[in-house]
Amino acid sequence: MGWIREYPRVQVRHLHNARPKFGEWELTISVTPIAVRRPARGVKQATVVCRACGAELGVRVHSAMSTRVTKLLLLLLGIVATPATVALSLIMVETDNGGAIAGAWVSLFLALGGFIGCYFVDGVRLPKGGALHRLAYQRRQGQDHG
């Protein structure tokens, strides 16, 4: 399972500006890679200096093992919740049962949450980024002014 890299895939994103453009938000951002090697176990506290404003941001980087476990649990949640969604949807269609309708929605959200969470989880937390700093899971979110 080589899908957890030694260094985090996510980056710290500094938001300079956001303005609406053609019905979407055009974001002007800078990204700073998180050059923190994962600890062998547990959580490592480290500081990342934002390239854009020089702010020192405390990040928590989880070990590859615990990140893997989190990903697997989320994947499992998605896998378990998917047939539940299908089953409850069938009951909903056949019986028009209010409980089945609510249950189908809940399990649908759990399934989606599990799969999406599994894809994005990278074992990194940014507890005090403020409004300007977020974790960026992909680069193609706007212009990169480095």
Ligand SMILES: [Zn+2]
């Ligand atoms: Zn910044």
